[in-house]
Amino acid sequence: MRYMMFVVTDPEAEEYVASEDTIEEWVEENDRRGRRVLGDRLRPVEDATTVRVRGGETIVTDGPFAETKEWIAGFDILECEDLDEAIEVAAAHPMARFGRLEVRPFWPFEE
């Protein structure tokens, strides 16, 4: 099954420790095992742009609302046997400690 894993910042998580950030090993391990299809880090909310079309008019605004302390900092697309494997992959990601991860199944094409 294919899952989107959002990497989310979390003010209640542990303080970030750069020396304990094992992201390279995580990527290497899951790429090697074919469980990570694609993934990347994203620029912060300040660099985001919101686009809406209302009454035929395109409205472009800065960011989403910036007061939130929890924002999506990155993502990985996972290919796993089932949810338990996806949970195992997510739990090994350093941001499970320093933030949190949200694992969501893809909506299959045929449905």
Next chain:
Amino acid sequence: MTGDPAPDSVGRAGVDAAVAAAYRSDWGRIVATLIRITGDWSLAEDCAQEAFELALTRWGRDGTPRTPGAWLTTAARNRAIDRLRRASSEAFKLREIGIMDELDAWADGHEHDTDIEDDRLRLIFTCCHPALPLDARVALTLRTITGLSTAEIAGAFLVQEQAMSQRLVRARRKIKNAGIPYRVPSGQLLGERLPGVLAVLYLLFTQGYSGVPNELADEAIRLTRLLARLMPDEPEVTGLLALMLLQHSRAAARVDGTGVPLSLEEQDRSWWDRAAIDEGVALLESALRRREPGGYQLQAAIAALHAQAAAAEHTDWAQIVQLYDQLLLRHPSPVIELNRAVAVGMLDGPAAGLAIVEALAPKLDGFYLVPATQAELLRRLGRAEEATERYRAAIALAPTEAERRFCGKRISGLGGGSATRRTP
């Protein structure tokens, strides 16, 4: 249809009883195996339901088969095959042939008993998966494994049937959509998941124990018994079963003739179920021999000390306080601290208990057992007026009518102030 109809026709009541007994022994097994083979939770439950409905009419007409379990398995298998044939489309043909073969092997009894046991274990772990909300885990466990109807589950948890039905639909949908596996976790994951399963079972038990008149406590014991049989090497499972049996042994003595709860001191101990106590103690001892103590074993040990005291004044409070200390090391919780305070009040006198409760009170703001415990300790100190005031505070916070009446009765017993609600 296979099965061996007995020649003599039984009465309506006999048929109902036979179907009810088969429901208890075979529902979970049939649903569990249908889910594994077809991967379809709704289909599995519907087919099992139809098989039992068919049994009600057929057994009434032809007599109860000699092997009701086999009869029901065949009936459920046939329902499943019918449905799959009707729903069949080219895309699913190949997969379906495999499913049909497995269904046949199952109904013909070619599967090993261990497969069937494994199916039920898988079902328990899937129903209790942490990715499902807690209320859905409880509801799904009851509906799928014990076969309680949606209306019965809704009644036990005091919610509308429609809402309960929605909860079950959402849970089944999430299992499918999110890819929650139908599997007993292995290795380290088993250790991580088992406490969640035990928590669901204990929640079922306490819900059945909390005054709502229903059979949840019995169902919880039955399920835990099954789990303990399937996982004999897990002492916490055995410990939980012991805890339930020891607590349940007092069921008949817990309330007076008008439904007001009785304290341990007030209960008539001759009403306690000796067989349940003996079994609970034996299970606890076998669990403790593995030397992997855990929260349920410790709570069971406390319950065993109460159960084994011939009279309230013979209770070994010193050991109970020690066990609470061990429990708190593992599971720090203000509610357990409150229970410990009661035990300290019995061991070192009410003033010592009261001091602990006073210090705890801010952590348990709004919890009715805080003023109720203070009241009890004040009563024993002879401070009747303060005790009355605390019982009144407890009445204002108590969640059930029975608990309010318990406090009201205590106020009457103090003689001082008048009770808000006197019992006849």
